[in-house]
Amino acid sequence: MRFFNTEGPIRPADHYSLPPLSRWDLDEILSLIDQKKYFLLHAPRQTGKTTCLLALMEHLNREGRYRAVYTNLETAQAARENVVLAITGIVQAIANSTRQSAQAPDLAVLAREVLAEQAATVALQAFLSRWSEQSSQPLVLLLDEVDALVGDTLISLLRQLRAGYPQRPAAFPQTVILCGVRDLRDYRIHASSESAPITGGSAFNIKAKSLRLGDFDADEVTTLLLEHTRETGQVFTPEALDRVWELTQGQPWLVNALAYRACFEIRAGRDRAQPVTLELIDQAKEQMIIERVTHLDQLAHKLQEPRVRRVIEPMLAGTLPGEASEDDRQYLVDLGLLRRDGAGGLVVANPIYREVLPRALASGPQDSLPRIAPTWLNADGTLNPAALLDAFLVFWRQHGEPLLRSAPYHEIAPHLVLMAFLHRVINGDGTLEREYAIGMGRMDLCLRYGAVMLGIEIKVWRDGASDPLTEGLTQLDAYLAGLGLDSGWLVIFDRRSNQPPSAERTTGNEQISPQGRRIQVVRA
Incomplete structure (x- = not known):
């Protein structure tokens, strides 16, 4: 076979x-x-x-x-x-x-x-x-x-x-x-x-x-996956076919690895009488990322190279890679880390890489996290967003500043510590998706845990800039609208010089966005 x-x-x-x-x-x-x-x-x-x-x-x-x-x-x-x-x-x-x-x-x-x-x-x-x-x-x-x-x-x-x-x-x-x-x-x-x-x-x-040599196009991805159907009779649901393309954007190794894990390793996928579903593909994706399979581990290792950092760090921060040369940018395209979108701009090559890059960078802070009791869970095991907010505020006041030193990219150290905390929250039972808003000065996160979906926007307040609150609320409105949510978090990390200790300036309060959404504003 x-x-x-x-x-x-x-x-x-x-x-x-x-x-x-x-x-x-x-x-x-x-x-x-x-x-x-x-x-x-x-x-x-x-x-x-x-x-x-x-x-x-x-x-x-x-x-x-x-x-x-x-x-x-x-x-x-x-x-x-x-x-x-x-x-x-x-x-x-x-x-x-x-x-x-x-x-x-x-x-x-x-x-x-x-x-x-x-x-x-x-x-x-x-x-x-x-x-x-x-x-x-x-x-x-x-x-x-x-x-x-x-x-x-x-x-x-x-x-x-x-x-x-x-x-x-x-x-x-x-x-x-x-x-x-x-x-x-x-x-x-x-x-x-x-x-x-x-x-x-x-x-x-x-x-x-x-x-x-280019990646597969969408039709080629489908053709390859249907080879398995012709061989075994096991079908892919239309949603699963679309999901493989969406997650990989045709990167050949990722296409094969997702399909192999879904069809040959996950127990439910080995039953040829049952279709390969979107849920199986997502489960395969999560396992690959958590296990840091060799292909993804090699990718993450590249983040240590200075020429890679010069491009990736500002992209994750939501700013432009102004210090990176054309050779640096092309190097990342040749490596397959980035691709040029239809408008000619640089984007991370596919959603799996988009997930791997910050998760790899957050591994240091995540390994440094203290033991945290899961006070954000209800008695039935569901996520309580209000309790999660309280837990994060307590965590940041006690541990945020020291943990910043464990992050490998200084400019996005707060982002990485927050993501490390959220990965401890989901602990394999949920997902954390990232969107990079290059040139917009922000990063967007979507935490999914059971039936709960939480949209989060991260902004950084730096020396010489004005308070990003107003801009952040407007941007978060657009992000939450895309997720179909009427509430979310805006996290503003104050990185200006000569500020009081984070334990003293970390606060949380609710504000109403320009489009009437309830936003929990965290200042840290």
């Missing part, structure tokens, strides 16, 4: 899948190869790049005009800037790959000869040249995980490919495709993520084009 794949390349015999080459403009790629072009393919991790490269290799070898070989260069990453060790590993990896490729000879002997005769700075060029001369067909070389290499190692690889380029196709590969997460603009070769560039993009100025 086939299943949804979340590890490694697709194997059609084992996995539900879409035709890999349908995700590219195959005619464009074949035209670039026919024109002897060198080009790049890039996309975020776990979007299907390797699957597409392997499918392209098989297509080219089956067609017979070219001899195509796929090689993953990730093993050379451990060499870092040891050029001799790295280039030796790359030459050997290419030679080893030919054993798995149709019609390709075993090049292990040639690799040993070249490495024994040539310096590392020319060994790759010499190896590819001699291989091309021996080949009865033009070579197409598909190099994966190229941007796993850094510094002098990456420079050497690119320059040796550039040096051999004029001899193609008789004495060098007709086409080389470089594949990785990032586009060539980010190959401005750094020894570390924050160091100054060693050299510019001229190390590979023979690049003809950069192609980006």
Whole structure:
């Protein structure tokens, strides 16, 4: 029985899948190869790049005009800037790959000869040249995980490919495709993520084009999910199909992971006589986020990078990432963390990532929380919003200020501590959804616990600004209208200099919004 794949390349015999080459403009790629072009393919991790490269290799070898070989260069990453060790590993990896490729000879002997005769700075060029001369067909070389290499190692690889380029196709590969997460603009070769560039993009100025492998569209998501229905007879409700698209926005790994968990791991989903429902998809989403599955954990780890922080921190605060460069912003798009919406602005790529980012940042404050008795629950276990407000005011007066120091992003430390508190409240029995109002100076939260839904807006009062109360009430009206609620919270964190201790200035009172809603205004 086939299943949804979340590890490694697709194997059609084992996995539900879409035709890999349908995700590219195959005619464009074949035209670039026919024109002897060198080009790049890039996309975020776990979007299907390797699957597409392997499918392209098989297509080219089956067609017979070219001899195509796929090689993953990730093993050379451990060499870092040891050029001799790295280039030796790359030459050997290419030679080893030919054993798995149709019609390709075993090049292990040639690799040993070249490495024994040539310096590392020319060994790759010499190896590819001699291989091309021996080949009865033009070579197409598909190099994966190229941007796993850094510094002098990456420079050497690119320059040796550039040096051999004029001899193609008789004495060098007709086409080389470089594949990785990032586009060539980010190959401005750094020894570390924050160091100054060693050299510019001229190390590979023979690049003809950069192609980006996109996410699934809504129809492709549905087509993939219905592979399971055809295989097992188990249907997805229309609401479940829509929810998978809504939560993932077509990110391939997320689509497969949600569906796999809903259909193969959650007990209710394993009953093929029962449909996969919206509730099952939401349960799968929550489990994935709470467990910090590897894909999401890698995503959260990126938040520690200064260039990521320069963009994400102001976005979460509701301000604009003014200090971030275009390279910083594009880096996050290439990573798949952000995407450009229809108007060209930056937004978090999908609702699952939107949930993961602040939750990961709030984990420090959450781990630092003291033990809190659940005084916000009624005797029947339902949530009491008035008691929750009282509990938060007590909590903030006692613990808010010290906990701010446990938050990794200073500008949104109050937001993170509040979210940590609310996660303790829901404790796996509810959800906390976030909306980023970029450029509007706010963050919106929606807490759902049983039948209770609570809309919360967070504002920060900083030096030189006026009291955000009036603006906040107006903005909260619009947010609550979208949720269908007639009441909510406006939390204003006063971050101005020389203020009294938070224990003295933390208050709560009710006000009526411009549209007549009852708003609990918290000043902290």
